[in-house]
Amino acid sequence: MQTSYTRVLIVLTRFPVSLAVTFTAFAAMVISKGEADLSMLLPVAGIFLLASGASAFNQYQEWPFDERMERTRRRPLPSRRISTQEALRIASLCIIGGLIILLYYSTGTCFALGIVNLIWYNGVYTWLKRKTAFAVVPGALTGAIPVLMGWTAAGGLLNDPRVLFLAFFLFVWQMPHFWLLTLKYGSQYRQAGFPGLTDFLDERQVRVVIMTWMVASSATSGMFVYFGILHLRQLGFGIIAVNLALLLVMAWQLFLTSTLRYRLIFIAGNLFMLLVMLALIIDRLV
Numbered sequence: 001m002q003t004s005y006t007r008v009l010i011v012l013t014r015f016p017v018s019l020a021v022t023f024t025a026f027a028a029m030v031i032s033k034g035e036a037d038l039s040m041l042l043p044v045a046g047i048f049l050l051a052s053g054a055s056a057f058n059q060y061q062e063w064p065f066d067e068r069m070e071r072t073r074r075r076p077l078p079s080r081r082i083s084t085q086e087a088l089r090i091a092s093l094c095i096i097g098g099l100i101i102l103l104y105y106s107t108g109t110c111f112a113l114g115i116v117n118l119i120w121y122n123g124v125y126t127w128l129k130r131k132t133a134f135a136v137v138p139g140a141l142t143g144a145i146p147v148l149m150g151w152t153a154a155g156g157l158l159n160d161p162r163v164l165f166l167a168f169f170l171f172v173w174q175m176p177h178f179w180l181l182t183l184k185y186g187s188q189y190r191q192a193g194f195p196g197l198t199d200f201l202d203e204r205q206v207r208v209v210i211m212t213w214m215v216a217s218s219a220t221s222g223m224f225v226y227f228g229i230l231h232l233r234q235l236g237f238g239i240i241a242v243n244l245a246l247l248l249v250m251a252w253q254l255f256l257t258s259t260l261r262y263r264l265i266f267i268a269g270n271l272f273m274l275l276v277m278l279a280l281i282i283d284r285l286v
Helices: 002-012 015-033 038-066 084-105 108-128 133-139 141-153 161-192 203-221 233-255 262-285
Strands: none
Touching: 002 015, 002 038, 002 084, 015 038, 015 141, 015 161, 015 262, 038 084, 038 108, 038 141, 084 108, 108 133, 108 141, 133 141, 133 161, 141 161, 161 203, 161 262, 203 233, 203 262, 233 262
Protein backbone atom coordinates (compact mmCIF):
# COMPACT_ATOMS: atom_id res chain seq x y z
CA MET A 1 0.00 0.00 0.00
CA GLN A 2 2.83 2.36 0.93
CA THR A 3 4.67 1.58 -2.31
CA SER A 4 1.49 2.19 -4.30
CA TYR A 5 0.92 5.57 -2.63
CA THR A 6 4.54 6.52 -3.26
CA ARG A 7 4.04 5.81 -6.96
CA VAL A 8 0.92 7.98 -6.90
CA LEU A 9 2.91 10.85 -5.41
CA ILE A 10 5.68 10.43 -7.98
CA VAL A 11 3.21 10.63 -10.86
CA LEU A 12 1.06 13.37 -9.31
CA THR A 13 4.04 15.67 -8.71
CA ARG A 14 5.74 14.63 -11.98
CA PHE A 15 8.83 13.84 -9.97
CA PRO A 16 11.26 13.46 -12.94
CA VAL A 17 10.13 16.78 -14.45
CA SER A 18 10.24 18.59 -11.11
CA LEU A 19 13.70 17.16 -10.49
CA ALA A 20 14.92 18.32 -13.91
CA VAL A 21 13.52 21.81 -13.30
CA THR A 22 15.27 21.93 -9.93
CA PHE A 23 18.52 20.76 -11.50
CA THR A 24 18.52 23.68 -13.94
CA ALA A 25 17.93 26.07 -11.01
CA PHE A 26 20.81 24.47 -9.10
CA ALA A 27 23.06 24.81 -12.15
CA ALA A 28 22.19 28.51 -12.31
CA MET A 29 23.09 28.87 -8.62
CA VAL A 30 26.51 27.31 -9.20
CA ILE A 31 27.17 29.47 -12.27
CA SER A 32 26.08 32.59 -10.38
CA LYS A 33 28.07 31.90 -7.22
CA GLY A 34 31.04 30.08 -8.74
CA GLU A 35 30.80 27.26 -6.21
CA ALA A 36 28.43 24.73 -4.69
CA ASP A 37 27.84 24.79 -0.93
CA LEU A 38 25.30 23.80 1.71
CA SER A 39 23.64 27.21 1.64
CA MET A 40 22.04 26.15 -1.65
CA LEU A 41 20.27 23.17 -0.11
CA LEU A 42 17.17 24.94 1.23
CA PRO A 43 16.55 27.15 -1.84
CA VAL A 44 16.88 24.03 -4.01
CA ALA A 45 14.38 22.23 -1.76
CA GLY A 46 11.99 25.18 -1.99
CA ILE A 47 12.16 25.25 -5.79
CA PHE A 48 11.61 21.48 -5.95
CA LEU A 49 8.57 21.65 -3.67
CA LEU A 50 7.10 24.54 -5.64
CA ALA A 51 7.59 22.71 -8.95
CA SER A 52 6.07 19.54 -7.50
CA GLY A 53 3.08 21.44 -6.11
CA ALA A 54 2.48 23.27 -9.39
CA SER A 55 2.50 19.95 -11.27
CA ALA A 56 0.12 18.35 -8.77
CA PHE A 57 -2.22 21.34 -8.93
CA ASN A 58 -2.11 21.22 -12.74
CA GLN A 59 -3.30 17.61 -12.65
CA TYR A 60 -6.04 18.64 -10.24
CA GLN A 61 -7.09 21.33 -12.70
CA GLU A 62 -7.03 19.11 -15.78
CA TRP A 63 -8.10 15.66 -14.60
CA PRO A 64 -11.44 15.73 -16.52
CA PHE A 65 -9.43 16.35 -19.72
CA ASP A 66 -6.83 13.74 -18.76
CA GLU A 67 -9.66 11.23 -18.45
CA ARG A 68 -10.39 11.58 -22.17
CA MET A 69 -6.85 10.80 -23.33
CA GLU A 70 -5.24 7.37 -23.50
CA ARG A 71 -1.89 8.97 -22.67
CA THR A 72 -3.08 10.49 -19.39
CA ARG A 73 -6.10 8.51 -18.23
CA ARG A 74 -3.95 6.29 -15.99
CA ARG A 75 -2.76 9.26 -13.95
CA PRO A 76 -3.80 9.17 -10.27
CA LEU A 77 -6.87 11.40 -10.54
CA PRO A 78 -8.58 10.10 -13.71
CA SER A 79 -7.82 6.50 -12.62
CA ARG A 80 -9.41 7.27 -9.20
CA ARG A 81 -6.31 6.12 -7.29
CA ILE A 82 -6.51 9.35 -5.33
CA SER A 83 -9.37 11.75 -4.60
CA THR A 84 -9.48 15.33 -5.86
CA GLN A 85 -9.48 16.54 -2.24
CA GLU A 86 -6.31 14.58 -1.45
CA ALA A 87 -4.60 15.81 -4.65
CA LEU A 88 -5.48 19.40 -3.82
CA ARG A 89 -4.18 18.92 -0.28
CA ILE A 90 -0.87 17.54 -1.54
CA ALA A 91 -0.52 20.32 -4.10
CA SER A 92 -1.28 22.98 -1.48
CA LEU A 93 1.21 21.56 1.03
CA CYS A 94 3.98 21.46 -1.58
CA ILE A 95 3.25 24.97 -2.87
CA ILE A 96 2.93 26.56 0.58
CA GLY A 97 5.98 24.69 1.87
CA GLY A 98 8.04 25.70 -1.13
CA LEU A 99 7.04 29.35 -0.87
CA ILE A 100 7.77 29.47 2.87
CA ILE A 101 11.24 28.03 2.32
CA LEU A 102 11.96 30.48 -0.50
CA LEU A 103 10.64 33.40 1.55
CA TYR A 104 12.98 32.73 4.46
CA TYR A 105 15.99 31.06 2.81
CA SER A 106 16.36 32.71 -0.60
CA THR A 107 16.09 36.27 -1.87
CA GLY A 108 13.01 38.42 -2.36
CA THR A 109 13.52 38.27 -6.12
CA CYS A 110 13.63 34.47 -6.12
CA PHE A 111 10.46 34.31 -4.00
CA ALA A 112 8.65 36.75 -6.33
CA LEU A 113 9.73 34.77 -9.39
CA GLY A 114 8.33 31.63 -7.77
CA ILE A 115 4.93 33.26 -7.37
CA VAL A 116 5.04 34.60 -10.94
CA ASN A 117 5.89 31.16 -12.32
CA LEU A 118 3.10 29.52 -10.32
CA ILE A 119 0.54 31.99 -11.66
CA TRP A 120 1.90 31.72 -15.19
CA TYR A 121 1.84 27.91 -15.23
CA ASN A 122 -1.37 27.14 -13.37
CA GLY A 123 -3.21 30.25 -14.47
CA VAL A 124 -2.16 31.59 -17.85
CA TYR A 125 -0.68 28.51 -19.54
CA THR A 126 -3.26 26.01 -18.28
CA TRP A 127 -6.06 28.28 -19.53
CA LEU A 128 -4.37 29.00 -22.87
CA LYS A 129 -3.92 25.28 -23.63
CA ARG A 130 -7.67 25.02 -24.11
CA LYS A 131 -7.75 28.06 -26.40
CA THR A 132 -4.82 27.81 -28.80
CA ALA A 133 -2.31 25.31 -30.14
CA PHE A 134 0.40 27.94 -29.65
CA ALA A 135 -0.01 28.10 -25.86
CA VAL A 136 3.29 26.19 -25.69
CA VAL A 137 5.19 29.34 -26.68
CA PRO A 138 4.29 31.40 -23.58
CA GLY A 139 4.10 28.12 -21.66
CA ALA A 140 7.81 27.50 -22.21
CA LEU A 141 8.53 30.46 -19.93
CA THR A 142 7.63 28.22 -16.98
CA GLY A 143 10.71 26.12 -17.72
CA ALA A 144 12.97 29.15 -18.09
CA ILE A 145 11.99 31.03 -14.93
CA PRO A 146 13.50 28.44 -12.51
CA VAL A 147 16.93 29.32 -13.94
CA LEU A 148 16.30 32.94 -12.97
CA MET A 149 15.16 31.77 -9.54
CA GLY A 150 18.34 29.80 -8.97
CA TRP A 151 20.53 32.63 -10.20
CA THR A 152 18.93 35.25 -7.95
CA ALA A 153 18.76 32.85 -4.98
CA ALA A 154 22.57 32.72 -5.15
CA GLY A 155 22.80 36.52 -5.14
CA GLY A 156 22.98 37.13 -8.88
CA LEU A 157 21.26 40.06 -10.54
CA LEU A 158 18.16 39.43 -12.61
CA ASN A 159 19.33 41.73 -15.44
CA ASP A 160 22.65 39.91 -15.90
CA PRO A 161 22.95 39.04 -19.64
CA ARG A 162 24.42 35.64 -18.77
CA VAL A 163 21.38 34.36 -16.91
CA LEU A 164 18.98 35.92 -19.41
CA PHE A 165 20.71 34.04 -22.21
CA LEU A 166 20.76 30.84 -20.15
CA ALA A 167 17.01 31.20 -19.55
CA PHE A 168 16.56 31.83 -23.29
CA PHE A 169 18.36 28.54 -24.00
CA LEU A 170 15.97 26.66 -21.70
CA PHE A 171 13.02 28.40 -23.36
CA VAL A 172 14.13 27.39 -26.86
CA TRP A 173 15.11 23.86 -25.80
CA GLN A 174 11.58 23.08 -24.58
CA MET A 175 9.83 23.86 -27.85
CA PRO A 176 10.75 20.69 -29.81
CA HIS A 177 9.54 18.60 -26.86
CA PHE A 178 6.14 20.30 -26.94
CA TRP A 179 5.79 19.91 -30.70
CA LEU A 180 6.80 16.23 -30.53
CA LEU A 181 4.01 15.59 -28.04
CA THR A 182 1.60 17.30 -30.42
CA LEU A 183 2.84 15.15 -33.29
CA LYS A 184 2.57 11.91 -31.33
CA TYR A 185 -0.69 12.57 -29.50
CA GLY A 186 -2.44 15.01 -31.83
CA SER A 187 -5.59 12.90 -32.19
CA GLN A 188 -5.82 12.40 -28.43
CA TYR A 189 -5.47 16.13 -27.80
CA ARG A 190 -8.33 16.81 -30.22
CA GLN A 191 -10.44 14.13 -28.52
CA ALA A 192 -9.85 15.79 -25.15
CA GLY A 193 -10.75 19.22 -26.53
CA PHE A 194 -7.25 20.69 -26.83
CA PRO A 195 -6.26 22.39 -30.10
CA GLY A 196 -3.02 21.08 -31.59
CA LEU A 197 -0.46 22.08 -34.19
CA THR A 198 -1.61 19.21 -36.41
CA ASP A 199 -4.90 21.08 -36.81
CA PHE A 200 -3.03 23.62 -38.97
CA LEU A 201 -0.05 21.74 -40.39
CA ASP A 202 0.46 18.31 -41.89
CA GLU A 203 2.89 15.83 -40.33
CA ARG A 204 5.87 16.74 -42.51
CA GLN A 205 5.44 20.45 -41.81
CA VAL A 206 5.34 19.72 -38.06
CA ARG A 207 8.59 17.75 -38.44
CA VAL A 208 10.18 20.76 -40.12
CA VAL A 209 9.02 22.97 -37.24
CA ILE A 210 10.53 20.54 -34.72
CA MET A 211 13.85 20.41 -36.56
CA THR A 212 13.96 24.20 -36.85
CA TRP A 213 13.59 24.58 -33.11
CA MET A 214 16.23 21.91 -32.52
CA VAL A 215 18.70 23.81 -34.71
CA ALA A 216 17.84 27.00 -32.80
CA SER A 217 18.41 25.22 -29.48
CA SER A 218 21.74 23.87 -30.71
CA ALA A 219 22.87 27.27 -31.98
CA THR A 220 21.88 28.91 -28.69
CA SER A 221 23.99 26.52 -26.61
CA GLY A 222 26.88 27.13 -28.97
CA MET A 223 26.91 30.81 -27.98
CA PHE A 224 27.61 30.23 -24.28
CA VAL A 225 31.25 31.18 -24.75
CA TYR A 226 30.29 34.51 -26.35
CA PHE A 227 28.06 35.41 -23.39
CA GLY A 228 30.71 34.46 -20.84
CA ILE A 229 28.75 31.51 -19.45
CA LEU A 230 31.29 28.88 -20.52
CA HIS A 231 35.05 29.37 -20.23
CA LEU A 232 36.85 26.03 -20.71
CA ARG A 233 37.61 25.41 -24.37
CA GLN A 234 37.45 21.63 -23.96
CA LEU A 235 33.91 21.82 -22.64
CA GLY A 236 32.97 24.12 -25.50
CA PHE A 237 34.20 21.54 -28.00
CA GLY A 238 32.31 18.87 -26.06
CA ILE A 239 29.05 20.82 -26.33
CA ILE A 240 29.61 21.24 -30.07
CA ALA A 241 30.13 17.48 -30.42
CA VAL A 242 26.94 16.76 -28.44
CA ASN A 243 25.07 19.26 -30.61
CA LEU A 244 26.19 17.60 -33.82
CA ALA A 245 25.26 14.15 -32.52
CA LEU A 246 21.82 15.38 -31.46
CA LEU A 247 21.13 17.09 -34.78
CA LEU A 248 22.14 13.96 -36.69
CA VAL A 249 19.80 11.83 -34.57
CA MET A 250 16.96 14.32 -35.02
CA ALA A 251 17.46 14.61 -38.80
CA TRP A 252 17.61 10.84 -39.13
CA GLN A 253 14.44 10.32 -37.10
CA LEU A 254 12.41 13.18 -38.54
CA PHE A 255 13.24 12.83 -42.23
CA LEU A 256 15.00 9.54 -43.01
CA THR A 257 12.82 6.96 -41.28
CA SER A 258 9.21 6.05 -41.86
CA THR A 259 8.43 5.38 -38.18
CA LEU A 260 9.46 7.85 -35.53
CA ARG A 261 11.04 6.44 -32.38
CA TYR A 262 9.63 9.03 -30.02
CA ARG A 263 11.30 7.54 -26.97
CA LEU A 264 14.70 7.82 -28.62
CA ILE A 265 14.10 11.47 -29.54
CA PHE A 266 12.87 12.37 -26.05
CA ILE A 267 15.85 10.65 -24.44
CA ALA A 268 18.29 12.35 -26.82
CA GLY A 269 16.76 15.78 -26.20
CA ASN A 270 16.75 15.41 -22.42
CA LEU A 271 20.28 14.00 -22.40
CA PHE A 272 21.40 16.99 -24.45
CA MET A 273 20.05 19.43 -21.86
CA LEU A 274 21.51 17.41 -18.99
CA LEU A 275 24.98 17.30 -20.55
CA VAL A 276 24.95 21.01 -21.34
CA MET A 277 23.97 21.95 -17.79
CA LEU A 278 26.56 19.55 -16.35
CA ALA A 279 29.21 21.14 -18.56
CA LEU A 280 28.28 24.58 -17.24
CA ILE A 281 28.48 23.35 -13.64
CA ILE A 282 31.86 21.69 -14.20
CA ASP A 283 33.12 24.84 -15.92
CA ARG A 284 32.47 26.88 -12.77
CA LEU A 285 33.76 24.33 -10.28
CA VAL A 286 37.02 23.37 -11.97
